[in-house]
Amino acid sequence: MIYYFSGTGNSEWAAKTLAQQTNDRVTRITKQTMRPVSVGKNDVFGLVFPIYAWSLPQMVSDFLKDVSIEHGAYCYAVCTCGAQAGYAMRILRARMPLDGVWSLIMPDNYIVAYKVEDDDAALAKVRAANVRLREISAAINARESGCTDVQVGRFPFVKTFIGGRLFNKYARSSKPFRSSYDCTGCGLCAKVCPTQNILVAEDMPFWNDDCQQCLACIHRCPKKAIEYGRSTEKHGRYVFHFTKEQIEEGSDGEV
Numbered sequence: 001m002i003y004y005f006s007g008t009g010n011s012e013w014a015a016k017t018l019a020q021q022t023n024d025r026v027t028r029i030t031k032q033t034m035r036p037v038s039v040g041k042n043d044v045f046g047l048v049f050p051i052y053a054w055s056l057p058q059m060v061s062d063f064l065k066d067v068s069i070e071h072g073a074y075c076y077a078v079c080t081c082g083a084q085a086g087y088a089m090r091i092l093r094a095r096m097p098l099d100g101v102w103s104l105i106m107p108d109n110y111i112v113a114y115k116v117e118d119d120d121a122a123l124a125k126v127r128a129a130n131v132r133l134r135e136i137s138a139a140i141n142a143r144e145s146g147c148t149d150v151q152v153g154r155f156p157f158v159k160t161f162i163g164g165r166l167f168n169k170y171a172r173s174s175k176p177f178r179s180s181y182d183c184t185g186c187g188l189c190a191k192v193c194p195t196q197n198i199l200v201a202e203d204m205p206f207w208n209d210d211c212q213q214c215l216a217c218i219h220r221c222p223k224k225a226i227e228y229g230r231s232t233e234k235h236g237r238y239v240f241h242f243t244k245e246q247i248e249e250g251s252d253g254e255v
């Protein structure tokens, strides 16, 4: 089974592509689906998730607390990130035995800090990731172990162990969320939230204090009516939307 966490669809696409190529199934990690997992000695356990502040999303860390793995199981993890994973996969390796760990560079969705890439740049990343996924699938199908290929970036220790901690302590607040007059109260934001952190009342969303910062609510709002402070106003929106045909066409490129 491949377990995945995803806000804007990059990790979901990666998990589903891997599942197709390795003849496996996927389960999305959300508050509703979170339950203890036992991995038997003949099982395959895959984990796919986005990097948040060079570290793991809190929900993935919480999910792993209740995963027990029998000796002999084949385990791997793939993270998706805009550019650098830092030492996130080291943190993961310290928590569970992993035969393979890989990172995939994908379009960056962190619009609290950056503008989204234009569609051509985003597609170029996805095409290169698609090529890489075939190599990763081949390694998984061959049950290769000792595979590590992660874009760690510069100063990974400081970024992960200081930046990551500061992010979890100070940057995950729900307070800066707000909806504009364009909001129709459709409730999609509440539906896509992995922690059921959003309540829609009187045609307006309200955020509780269990935010992962996946930004699904902002990116997936059909009216672009959700902002996080002032910083997301001019940074665009991103949801994975590429078709198989777009991805496969000329997919031998590197980013």
Ligand SMILES: Cc1cc2nc3c(=O)[nH]c(=O)nc-3n(C[C@H](O)[C@H](O)[C@H](O)COP(=O)(O)O)c2cc1C
Pocket: 005, 006, 007, 008, 009, 010, 011, 012, 049, 050, 051, 052, 053, 054, 055, 080, 081, 082, 083, 084, 085, 106, 107, 108, 109, 110, 212, 213, 214, 215, 240
């Ligand atoms: C809160 C947050 C923090 C992020 N931090 C990083 C980071 O440290 N390094 C990086 O390369 N990308 C970072 N990103 C970008 C995402 O990891 C990347 O876009 C990922 O593919 C999104 O996956 P998803 O579409 O499955 O949610 C961050 C995104 C968010 C929302």
